[in-house]
Amino acid sequence: MVRLGDFGVSTVFFSPSSFVTSRIFHNYPLISALMAFSLSQSLKFFTAWFKERRCDLKLLIGSGGMPSSHSATVTALALAIGFQDGFDSSLFAASTVFASIVMYDASGVRLHAGKQAEILNQMVYELPPEHPLAETSPLQELLGHTPLQVVVGAILGFTTAAITHLIRLTFMLS
Template identity: 30%
Template sequence: MNLILGILTDYYFLAFIIAWICSILIKTGLTAWKKKTSLDIAEGLKNGGMPSSHSTVVAAITTAVYNIQGLTGLFFVSLVFSLIIISDAFRLRRIVGIHGEEINLLLKKIKKKPIEVIYGHSFFQVIIGIILGIAVSQIVFLIMYW
C-alpha cells in the first residue's frame, strides 16, 4: 500500500500522468470538433494530431527534473532524451508517412489494399505539446510544493 501511495504522490509521476491525460483529452476534443463527431477517446490515443502527446510527456518530465534537481547531469540526460523523442515525433514519423504514400502507390498498381498512412506531427503540434507539458508540470509543482 505504501508503494502505491508513494507512486500516486510522486511529483515526477503526477507531472507525467496529468500531462499525458491532458494531452489525450485535448486531442480527443479537437479531433471530435474537427471531424464534427462525438467524443471518442480512441481518437485521442492515435498517433499524430494536436497536441503531440510525446512532446507533452517528455517536456513535463524534463521540467519536473529541472524543478527538483536544477541544472544537473540528470536534467541534461532528460533533456537529450526529450529532444530525441521530439525529433522522432516531428521528423522521422513524417518521413515514414511519406514512405507510406509511396508504398500505397505501389500497392494500387498491383491492386492490393492500401495501408493506413500516419504522418507524425507538424511543428506547431510539437510546440503546443511542449508548452502544455511545461505548463502542466509547473502547475503540479506549484500545487505540491507551494
C-alpha cells in the first residue's frame, strides 16, 4: 500500500495492481486519444479495402495517409484534457502546444522526408543491376501527411473528444 498524502496529493490508498486496472479505464483523456487513434487507423484500412479491394493490415499501425492518426490522437488528447481540467489549465495549454508541434511536423518535415524517399527509391531503381546499391531495400515513402490529411485528422480528434465527453457526462449525471 502507498499513501500519497505525504507528497502533497490528496490522500489515496491503493495497491499497485488494483489501482492501475481500475483507474486506467477512467482516464478520459487517454481513452479519448486511443479511440481517435483506433478510428483513424481503421478508416485508413477500410478506405483501402473499399477503394482498392486490398487487405493491408499494415495500415492499422502504419503512419501516413488519410486521415492523420497523429493529428486525431493529439487533438483528442488536448481537447479531452480541456474538457476535464478546463480550457484555462496549464495542462491544456501544454497539450495544445505539443499537439501543434506534432501536426506541424506531420505535414512538414515528415511529409518532405517521404517525398525525398520517393526520389531516392526511383534513383536506386534506375541503377544498373551491377551497381553496388542496386539491391538496396526501398525506403518507406508514406511518412508524413498533406495539410488536408492533418486537418481531417484534427476534425476526427475533435469529434471523438466531444462525443466521449458527452458520453462521460451522461454516465456522470445518471
